[in-house]
Amino acid sequence: MRFPVRLLTFAPVAALAVMALALPSAAGPDKIKFPANWKDHVLYSVVDRHDTKQYRELYASTQAAVDAMKAGKPLPDGTVLTLVQYKAQVDAAGTPVKDARGRFVKGDIIALTVMEKRQGWGTEYPAEWRNGDWEYAAFNPAGVLNEKANYKACFECHKPHEKADYVISLAALRGATASTTAPKPDVRIAGFVFGPNKHAGTVGQPVTWLNEDDSPHQVTIVSTKERSPILLKGQSHVMGFNTAGTYEYICGLHPSMKGTIEVR
Missing domain, CATH: 3.50.70.20 (Cytochrome P460)
Structure with a gap:
């Protein structure tokens, strides 16, 4: 994990001393x-x-x-x-x-x-x-x-x-409050699990996640790297999918949490 700074071996000794002082550890x-x-x-x-x-x-x-x-x-x-x-x-x-x-x-x-x-x-x-x-x-x-x-x-x-x-x-x-206008969630985040783990939708249909955990979470689409904001308890996020396919996603803060969106 260390990244040592290597000085050029042909540099004059005096120059080496000055460079060593100037370069970061x-x-x-x-x-x-x-x-x-x-x-x-x-x-x-x-x-x-x-x-x-x-x-x-x-x-x-x-x-x-x-x-x-x-x-x-x-x-x-x-x-x-x-x-x-x-x-x-x-x-x-x-x-x-x-x-x-x-x-x-x-x-x-x-x-x-x-x-x-x-x-x-x-x-x-x-x-x-x-x-x-x-x-x-x-x-x-x-x-x-x-x-x-x-x-x-x-x-x-x-x-x-x-x-x-x-x-x-x-x-x-910093804290936050839940949105009172958020649509009914398609996927709930609770106990460090996306539920349901697999959600089926159609092209153009938005998908809503709701965080019910005390811990923050962040929905992250693996293929596109699109991320939700960090979701605190009670907060939701909506994503749209305009192309049919299978979208794997994880929690950007807890990568062992995984889910799938099937878009037809």
Whole structure:
């Protein structure tokens, strides 16, 4: 994952020294230090992941970062966002246990995923990867860097959210209200599942998705890369299909969620 800067071997020694000072350090997750004090950070969101049976907490290093998210502004330089993943406690049948509020009950910590923003970071990445000044790193509960994690997937997942400073959770923090004029949904999103998984329609007939999950989702057509906005709970999105065919789609935020639209 590291992208070391290689200097030309025939350059004069003095020139090498100057260039080494001017060039940015190598890209990669080891730029990020494990945030050992993450429990002292600001807890700004909690998510139940039905698909992976996980309970997740999201922390920001400062209140200023949370305030920027709520205002829809870029996050301050130096911001550290930490996603703490826990196993959800389950019953004898393997079903997640819920508390009095209907939320998952957290068990042991599985891992921590961190994104950190520093001015000048990311310049080493190709344009199709770069997420502004953000870097990503994954750690085990002991704070050891996971060097085998698929960091490219982090960049690819966050890349479409440039207008939100690449922070997917920003939309949920800003909040939104459901549309009162939305048509009856053809596909409901609940429990991290598209239901029905397959929907049949006709050319020119719009298809409506409604998010009923606490977690945000984003309908993404695989073949065309067309995406809905990030849908919060109660929000819907309508897409039209003007050509007959089979359209596979996923959730852009949770790619394991899949569905199909059959257009005749």
